[in-house]
Amino acid sequence: MTRILPTALVMGVIVGLLVAAYMNVFNVPVMEWAIALEGCDIDRAGCAAQLAAAEDEAPLPLSFLTSLGGQRIGMSVGLAVVGVLCAAVFTGLYHLMRNATPGWNPWAWAAVAGLLGFWGVSLYTQIKFPLNPPGIGSEGTLLARQGFQFLFIAVSTLSVAVVVYGVGVVNRTSAASGRWLRYGGIGFAYTVVALLLAFALPGVRDAAPDWLPPELTIMFRTFTAGGHFLLWMGIAFATIGYRYYRERDVHAYPQVSGLGPGHVRLIRCSHPLTR
Template sequence: MNSISVRALLVRGMLAGLAAGVLALVVAYFLGESRVDAAIALEEAHSHDHGGGEELVSRTLQSTAGLATGVLVFGVAIGGIAALVFCYALGRIGRFGPRATAALVAFGALLTVYVVPFLKYPANPPAIGNPDTIGQRTALFFLMVALSVLLAVAAVIVGRRLAPRLGNWNATIAASAGYVLAIALAYVFLPSFNEVGKDFPAGLLWEFRLATLAVQATLWTTFGLLFGYLTERLLVPKPGTATAGDGSASRAAAAAS
C-alpha cells in the first residue's frame, strides 16, 4: 500500500474515531455519569473522616468538559491506530473487502483491548478500591491488555500458517482455541482483587460496569461501521467508473497487497 493511501486511510480512521467518540460520549454521559454520582454520594455518606478539602477540579467540570476531552481524544487516537492495523490486515486475513475488514478489526479491538481485560479486571466506580493497591491494579490491567493483544496477534499468525494444512475453518478454530487457553492461564496466574465492600449495592455496581461496556461497544461498533463505509468509498471503484480508467481499480488492488 502506497503512502498516499495510508495517509488517506489514517485521516479517515481518525475522523471515524472522532465520530464514534461523540456517540460514546453521549452514552457515557447519560448511562455512566449518574452511576458515578451515586457511587460518590454513597462514598461520602459512609465516610466518617472526610477531610472536606476543596476539589482541584469540580465534579461538574469532570462530568462535562473533562469527560468530553477524554472520550474524544481517545476516539481519535484509537481511530488512527485501528486505521494502521486495517492497512496491514486488508488482504492478509482472508478475502474480505474493506467493510468486512474494518468490521473485523473493530470487533477484534473491542474483544482484545477491552472485553478480555475487563473480564479479569472489571471497571469499578469511585467508591470501590483500596488506594494502596491502585498502582498495582492499574499496572496489571495494562499488562492484561498487552497480553491479550499480543496473544491475538500470535493467534492470527498461527492461524495463517496452519491454513494451508488444516484449511481456513480448522485453522481458525485451532488458533482461537490456543488464544482462549493462553488467556485462561493468564486469568489463573495473574493476581485478582476483590475490594467491593459488603455494603455497596450490587445493582449499582452491575449498572456501572454495564455502562462502561456499553460505552466501549458503542465506540467500536460505530467506528467499524463508519470506517468501513469510508474505506470502501476510497478503495472500491464505483460501477460506473470501473471501466473508465484503471486508476481506481489499481488503487484498490494496491491496498489489498
Template sequence: MVRALLIRGMLVGVVAAVFSFAVAKVFGESEVGRAIAFESAREAAEGVHGTELVPRALQNTIGLLTGLLAFGVALGGLFSLAYACAQGRLGALGARGTAAFVALAGFVGMYLVPALKYPANPPSIGNPDTIGERTSLYFTMMLIALSVVIGGCVTARRLTARFGAWDAALLALAGGLVIVGLAYYLLPQVHETPDAFPADVLWRFRVASLAINVTLWATIGLLFGALTDRALRASAAAGSPGGRGAPGAGSLVATEA
C-alpha cells in the first residue's frame, strides 16, 4: 500500500538525516567555520560589523540537525511516492534494485546535475542581495534536470522494443545530455566567491557537500529497498500455502503492485 510505503520512506529519511548530520559534522563544519572566519576578517577590515542573529554553536548542532531531519523526512516521503510509481516498470528489477535506481535518479536530478552548474558555496560567501535570484536559478536547473531524468527513463522504455535496452538507454542518455548542455549554456553564470577566498577551503566544502548528499541518497535507497524487500518476502511467505515457498523477485514486485 502507498500509505505503508510513505511511512517507511519518512522513517528511512530520519535515519538518512542522522547519518548525513554525522558526515556534515565531521567533514563540513570545519570548512564552514573557516569561511565564516574569512568573512568576519574581511568585514572587520572594511569596518563593517554584522549581527549574529543565531549563535554559531546553535547553528551547527540543533539547527543543522533540525534542518536535515525536516529535509530527510520530506525527501523520504517523496522518494516513496517515486518508488511506488516505478515499481514493476523497470523490467526484472526487484524491490532493492528499484529503490537503488530511484535513489540514483533522484541524486542525479536533484543534486548532481544542478550542482555542476551552480556548485555549493559556504553560507557566509556571496551577496545577500542576490540570494533570491541564485535560489531561483538553482531550482530552475533542478527542475530541468529532474525533467530530463524522468523523460529519459520514459523514452528509454518506449524505445526498448525497437532498438533494444542498451541502445535505447544510450539514445535517451544522449538526448538528456544535449538538453542539459543547452540549459548550462543558456542559464546565467554566478560568480560571487571573493578572489581572495582560500581555494582549498572552497574545494573541501564542496566535497563535503557531495559526501552529505551521497550519504543521504544512498541511505534512503539502500535502507528503503532492504526494508521493502523484507516486507514483501514476509507478506509472500505468509500468503503461500503453509507459509512456505516465497516467490522470486519478479513475483514480489507484482505482489506489491
C-alpha cells in the first residue's frame, strides 16, 4: 500500500482537475441557470433583461453578481482536494482487495476498489442526500445537513471496507464449496447496515423553491454523479496504469551479470503491484 499511496495521491490531484474541467463544461451552465432564476425571483420577479435594466436602481444579490470565473477556480481547487481524499480511500480499499482476492490482477483490484469507493462515498450518499445547485436550501439547516452527510459518508465507507475485509477472511478460512453461503451472509449483513444507516440518519431536506424547474435539478444531480464516477475510476486506472508504465522494464526473471562467462543466474521476483 505504501508503494501505491504516493502515486494515488498525485493522480487524485490530476484527475480532480480533469473532472473540474468536465464540471465546468457541463455543470457550471446549470449553476448559472439556477443563479439567474434565483436573481429574477428575489429582486424583480422578472426576467434577466429586466434585472439588467434595473441594476442601477437597486443592487442585485451577491450570488448573482459574483464572477463565475472565481467560482470555476474554486471548484477546480475543491475537486483537487477531493481527489486527494478519494485517492487515500481508494488506496485503503485497493489494499483490502489485494489481501482478500490474491488471485486477481491489479487491474481488477483497482476497478473493484474504485467502484466500491464510488458507491460507498459518493453515490449512496447522493441517494440519501440528493444534491441541489449551490444556494438552494435554508442557511439555518446548512450545518445539520453537512454534519449528517459527513457522518453518513464515514459510516458508509467503513461498512464497505468491512465487507471487503470479511470477504478476505472467508477466502482464507473457508473451503471453496462453502464460501458462497458466507458471501451471502456478508451481503445480507451489509444490506441491513446500509438500510439502518439510511433510515436512522435524518435527511434534513429543504423544500425546493417554486422557481426551480425539476429538469434543472435532475441535470445538476446527473452531471455531479457522473463527475464523481469519473473521479473514482480515473484515480483507479490512472494509478495502476502509471505503476505499470513505471515498471515496464522490470522483468519477472531479470538476469544478473558478474557470474563469469557462460553463466546466467535467474532470480524470481514478484510484480511490485502485488506486493
